[in-house]
Amino acid sequence: MDILADIFGWYGASAILVAYGLSSFGMIKRGxxxxxxxxxxxxxxxxxSLEKGAFPPALxxxxxxxxxxxxxxxxxxxxxxxxxV
Numbered sequence: 083m084d085i086l087a088d089i090f091g092w093y094g095a096s097a098i099l100v101a102y103g104l105s106s107f108g109m110i111k112r113g114x115x116x117x118x119x120x121x122x123x124x125x126x127x128x129x130x131s132l133e134k135g136a137f138p139p140a141l142x143x144x145x146x147x148x149x150x151x152x153x154x155x156x157x158x159x160x161x162x163x164x165x166x167v
Contacts, residue, residue, distance in 0.1 A: 087133035094126025094143070114157050121150035 101119035104110035124147035131140035 083133060087130045090126040091130025092126075094123040094128075094130070097123030097126065114154070117150050117154045117157060121147050121154060124150060 097119045101110070101116050101123065105112055105116055110116055124143040128140050128143035128147060131137070131143060
């Protein structure tokens, strides 16, 4: 599981950095794709953190994932459709 956890962690860090970079340079809106990258990225970092017993970053990323998940639900509800933004 150690190698798989590392893969999740590297994906997570990359996804969050890509979301932040694209958003910062105006290449992506803070809509569906932004929140998907944040949610999946936070889950990935939480997985590797829990696997390695690093509980502070695990908790941070669990909360981050919950925020992104709620934002995903709100994004779909506010837009009223399934279009990717």
